[in-house]
Amino acid sequence: xxxxxxxxxxxxxxxxxxxxxxxxxxxxxxxxxxxxxxxxxxxxxxxxxxxxxxxxxxxxxxxxxxxxxxxxxxxxxxxxxxxxxxxxxxxxxxxxxxxxxxxxxxxxxxxxxxxxxx
Amino acid sequence: xxxxxxxxxxxxxxxxxxxxxxxxxxxxxxxxxxxxxxxxxxxxxxxxxxxxxxxxxxxxxxxxxxxxxxxxxxxxxxxxxxxxxxxxxxxxxxxxxxxxxxxxxxxxxxxxxxxxxxxxxxxxxxxxxxxxxxxxxxxxxxxxxxxxxxxxxxxxxxxxxxxxxxxxxxxxxxxxxxxxxxxxxxxxxxxxxxxxxxxxxxxxxxxxx
Numbered sequence: 001x002x003x004x005x006x007x008x009x010x011x012x013x014x015x016x017x018x019x020x021x022x023x024x025x026x027x028x029x030x031x032x033x034x035x036x037x038x039x040x041x042x043x044x045x046x047x048x049x050x051x052x053x054x055x056x057x058x059x060x061x062x063x064x065x066x067x068x069x070x071x072x073x074x075x076x077x078x079x080x081x082x083x084x085x086x087x088x089x090x091x092x093x094x095x096x097x098x099x100x101x102x103x104x105x106x107x108x109x110x111x112x113x114x115x116x117x118x
Numbered sequence: 119x120x121x122x123x124x125x126x127x128x129x130x131x132x133x134x135x136x137x138x139x140x141x142x143x144x145x146x147x148x149x150x151x152x153x154x155x156x157x158x159x160x161x162x163x164x165x166x167x168x169x170x171x172x173x174x175x176x177x178x179x180x181x182x183x184x185x186x187x188x189x190x191x192x193x194x195x196x197x198x199x200x201x202x203x204x205x206x207x208x209x210x211x212x213x214x215x216x217x218x219x220x221x222x223x224x225x226x227x228x229x230x231x232x233x234x235x236x237x238x239x240x241x242x243x244x245x246x247x248x249x250x251x252x253x254x255x256x257x258x259x260x261x262x263x264x265x266x267x268x269x270x271x272x273x274x275x276x277x278x279x280x281x282x283x284x285x286x287x288x289x290x291x292x293x294x295x296x297x298x299x300x301x302x303x304x305x306x307x308x309x310x311x312x313x314x315x316x317x318x319x320x321x322x323x324x325x326x327x
Contacts, residue, residue: 018196018197019193022186025319026186029319029322037324041323045319048315049316052196052311056197056199056200057305062145066145069146070145070148070149073149073152074152076153076156077152077156080156080157080160081160081163084160084163085163085164085167087164088168089167
């Protein structure tokens with residue numbers, strides 16, 4: 001009975017935390033956080049994801065082989081997204097296809113990366 | 119319908135051993151599903167870096183209330199299915215099935231809102247592959263292409279999850295399976311929720327004024 005109750009309490013507390021984090025995301029999206037907006041939004045999303053994985057999916061009490069499979073996927077995904085983002089962010093504007101570079105100029109007046117003058 | 123004692127006994131025996139081979143298999147499958155979404159997240163990252171302002175305009179054009187409501191729906195549905203598994207494990211079959219039905223109802227509501235949102239975009243001429251509006255460059259078209267690709271793939275996963283939970287509920291109702299089977303479906307549902315947790319800020323929050 002105690003085990004059942006503690007599981008129910010853990011699930012309820014996790015749901016409350018998830019709803020609170022979602023509301024915080026919504027609130028912060030209406031505030032100008034400048035360049036930190038992406039990091040904050042994705043950081044909150046990562047916290048929500050961790051709660052779902054650890055409590056609802058039960059990864060906190062999963063055996064080693066399962067943890068290894070999940071961690072491998074997370075690390076490989078992070079490496080892939082990081083490398084793709086770094087490639088695009090550090091690519092000289094002249095290396096983009098003609099239509100892409102003209103689009104970048106016309107609809108994105110933000111300055112190009114510093115090293116693009118190389 | 120009365121439970122099938124032989125089928126449930128086999129499942130209970132595997133559970134008692136504490137080393138279900140299906141667990142690792144299911145998580146490897148979920149990891150491969152994550153890779154599918156990872157490719158699309160990488161595409162989004164590249165597009166956002168190349169066209170930050172166009173992507174921010176795209177986010178501002180999405181229906182924010184639908185994104186937020188759908189987020190709450192999926193978070194609550196994740197709690198429902200986790201509770202359903204816990205109830206079944208405790209031997210409360212009826213409650214377990216009620217929570218599973220609630221999960222499916224919330225998933226259906228998610229799809230209903232998504233359909234409304236898709237109809238809104240189609241009416242605004244923002245269908246998949248539509249040319250960018252006059253005076254706007256390719257960045258906004260790329261945003262819409264990614265929006266349809268990523269949220270559409272996610273919606274297909276929601277439909278698959280509903281079908282999976284429906285099939286599992288039927289087996290549990292007939293007494294041919296127990297909590298062990300539903301837990302596999304629950305993990306899939308949680309993955310669907312996890313993907314939406316990251317899709318929500320990318321398509322509804324980042325860049326909203």
